[in-house]
Amino acid sequence: MNIQEGVQAHVSAEEFDVRDYMRLDLFPHFLCPGCGHGMALRAMMWALYENNISMDKLAVVCGIGCSGRLGAYIDSNTFHTTHGRPLAFATGLALARPDLHVVVITGDGDCLAIGGNHLIHACRRNVNMTCLMLNNEVYGMTGGQVSPTTSADRYTTTTPGGNREPVFDACKLAEAAGAGFVGREVTMQVPTLKDLIKEAYDYNGFSFVEIMSDCTEIFGRKNQLGESAEMILSQKSSTRPDSYGTKVDDPFRPNALKTGVLVKGVRPEYRDMNRPIQPVQPVQKD
C-alpha cells in the first residue's frame, strides 16, 4: 500500500465518529446483542462521510423488519414504508427529487420475498439510487420464519425439520434483472464494506449491495452456530473476495461465496432514457 494512502485512511478513521450522525436520544437501539446490522449501519454512515454527502441531501427509505428500523436512528430524512415497498417509494422519491441522494435499507425477506417484484423492476428501470440489502437469512423481527435466503437444512420456526427449499442468490437475481452495479460483502470487514458502499453511492444508476449480516439470537442459536464472534468469523471464512480472480486458492474453495464488486457496467440512467413525449397528430380523413 502506498504510504500516503495509508495516512489518508488513518486520518479518515480518526475524524469520523458515527455518533455524529445518529439520533442519540433513541439509543441504545433495539437490535439484539451482536446483530451485524449495527456494523452495516456504521459502514453506511462512514461511506457517506467519506463521500461528503450532506445529511440534508440524504433520503433513507426503509421497509419493515429489523433492517427497516435502522432508518429511525439516522439523523437525516428517513422514511419508514410498508412491507416490501421501499424500492417503489424510493423510485418515486428519486424521480420527484433528483437533488436528493436516495438510499434504501431493506432486508432479505423485505427485498426478495414480499418486495421481490419491486426489486426486479427497480433493477430494470435503473433509477439513480442505492439499495443496501441486509441479508441475515431469516425473518428476525417476526419470530424467525424461513426467508428466501435461508441456507439449506437450517432450522427456523417454520422449518422444524430443516429448510428444504432452494436458496435465492440475490446478487445473481439483481444482475439478471439488469442492475448496473452489484456487490456483496460481509459485515465483519467494515472498512472494505465501507469502500464497496462508497463505490455504490458513486455509481450513476441503480446499485445493489448485499450485506451478509448475522442474526445470533433468532437464527444462530436455533442452528447452534455459536456466538456473534464465531458467526461473523465463519461468514468471513466462507466468502472469497472476487478481486482474487483465479489466483492461488480458487481450486480449493469452489463453493465460497464471491464478495466485492461483482458487476459494474454502464447503462443509461432512467432519466437519460426518457424521451420527450411526442404530441399525437390527429388522423386526417379525406
Add this chain to the structure above:
Amino acid sequence: MGAMMKNPVTNVLIVGVGGQGVIMISKVLALLCQRQGFEVKQSEVHGMAKRGGAVFSHVRFGEKVHSPTIPDGEADVIVALEWAEGMRWLGQLRPHTGTFISDTQTIIPPFACRNRGRDQEPVYSRETPAEILGKVSQGYAVDAAGKARALGNERAANTILLGILSTAFDFDSEDWLEIITKFVPPASIDINRQAFVAGREWVKTASVPDDGAICAPVPVSRAILRNEVDIVPQWCKGCDICVRMCPQKCLELNDEQIVTFPRPDDCTGCRICEWLCPDFAIKVHKIRAPENPVVQTRMMEA
C-alpha cells in the same frame, strides 16, 4: 540522563555500515547489562547497509524482557556509526524522550546513490547535524571517526560512541572498560581505552548549537502517546464481539456483562473494537503528543 531507566525495558538500537563495530557495541552493552543483573535480549541483522540492506542490532534490557526486537518508535537510544544510517533509523526513536547519538562521518556508497555521471555530486542525506538535533530531545553529533584517527586508529570510532553511550546509563566507568578489554584485540586495548575516555570527556566539553537551524518537529504520525477507549456502558449489550476480536486482548466483560477496558497499556489503537461494535458503544481516541517537543540536550562539534 538516568531518566530513561524509568521504563520497564530500555531499548538501544545500534546501526551502521558493515565492519564498523555495530556488533561489538551491542555485545559490550549486553554483557554489561547482564552483569548488572538485568535480563538482556539482543538481536541483530548484518548485511550490506549501503546497498539497501540493513546492519543493526537491538539490545533490550530490564527486569523482564519478552521480545528481542524493539517495537516501532520505541528505541530509547539510537547509536549510529554513520550519518545517513542514523537518518534512516531516526523514525524508530521514542518521541520526546529518545536519545540520538550519531557519528557525523559520511560513507557514500558507489552504487546506492544517484547522479552517477562524471563530476556529479552524489545524492546523500542533506540534513545537517544542527537540523536533526533540533528534532530530537537529546542529540549528540560527533566526528568520532576523526577523533579516532587523531588517537591513532580510525577503527576505534565505535568505542568513542560507546563512551558517549555510557553517559546515558548509571553504570560505572570501570565496569565498561573491563568488558571492552575482553572484546577488543589485545594489541588495541590501549587505544580503545583512550577512545572510551575521550568519548566520555567529549560530552562534558561539547557545545550546544544555536537554534537557528531548527525546523519541523518529529513526525507526528509516530507520536501517539496512548490510546483511550471511550465506552458508553448504557449502550453495551455484552455481545462479546470486541472482547473476542481484540488482537491484544485488552477488553473484558465485567460481572454485569458490560465491556470494560482493563489493560490500556496493551492497546495499539487498531480500532477493530470500534468498527465491530454493533451498538456504537465504543470509540477509540488516540491521544497524541503536543506538536513541539521539548528540547533538552543537543551537542555537536564546537
